[in-house]
Amino acid sequence: MKRIQYWLMCFITLLLCSCANKPISPETWLTKGVKVNLPAPHFDQVYHDQQLLTFSYNGQQHSLITMIDAQNDALSVVGLSTLGIRLFKIDYYGKVITTEQNIFIKELPSASQILSDIMFSILPIEQWQPLLPKGWQLIDTNEQRLLINEQQQTVIEIKYRQPPSSQIRKPTNIKHYIFGYQIAISSME
Incomplete structure (x- = not known):
């Protein structure tokens, strides 16, 4: 009986350790061979949103x-x-990103990609713009934002709904042409 309790405690300890906060590098992949630093967050306005993200990938x-x-x-x-079970939490403050991965679901993008x-x-x-590779650019209009590579190919396309002029735009769709996924975004507020 003591041996079962010992192994049960070991398992619980490992489970708790796997959910602990882990610092991650403030970087992201734009393509399979191009990695850039994420900008440190700086917001002139407060932004709160609850979103339903629907990922489409490989059918x-x-x-x-x-x-x-x-x-x-x-x-x-x-x-x-969608049942309300917490999967992860990401905090990005200054130049430090910490993640808490509660449950990993392989069908969903990683927390850092989100x-x-x-x-x-x-x-x-x-x-x-200062963090993008030479020749890359972001192009903004009221309805969309495009990330264009040095060959003038669209890498990421983001579509927006128009907010009141005093608020940050809220995205409705993100399409990553290189990684082949699309995210439909519905605000739940």
Whole structure:
């Protein structure tokens, strides 16, 4: 009986350790061979949103709920299953990103890729442009944002719904042409 209790305690300890906060590098992959630093978060406005994200990849669809809180120099993202089970939490403050991965679902993008997509969609292009490779650019209109590589090919396309003029734009769709996925975004607020 003591041996079973010992192994049960070891298993619980390992499970708890796997859910601990882990710092990750503030970087993201734009393509399979191009990696850039993420800009440090800086928000002139407070941004809160609850979103239903529907990922389409390889002919399959999977959904995820995110709760996003951004203000000043901090960004926090909590990912939940559609049943409300917490999957992960990401905190980005200053130059430090910590993640807490509660449950990993291989059909969904990694927490760091979700963070990158959120940052590409809500941060001003002025914060991104100095970090992009030479020849890459972000092009903004009221309805969309395009990330263009040095060969003038679209890498990421983000579509927006028009907010009141005093608010940050909220994305409705993100399409990553290189990685082959698309995210339909519905605001739940």
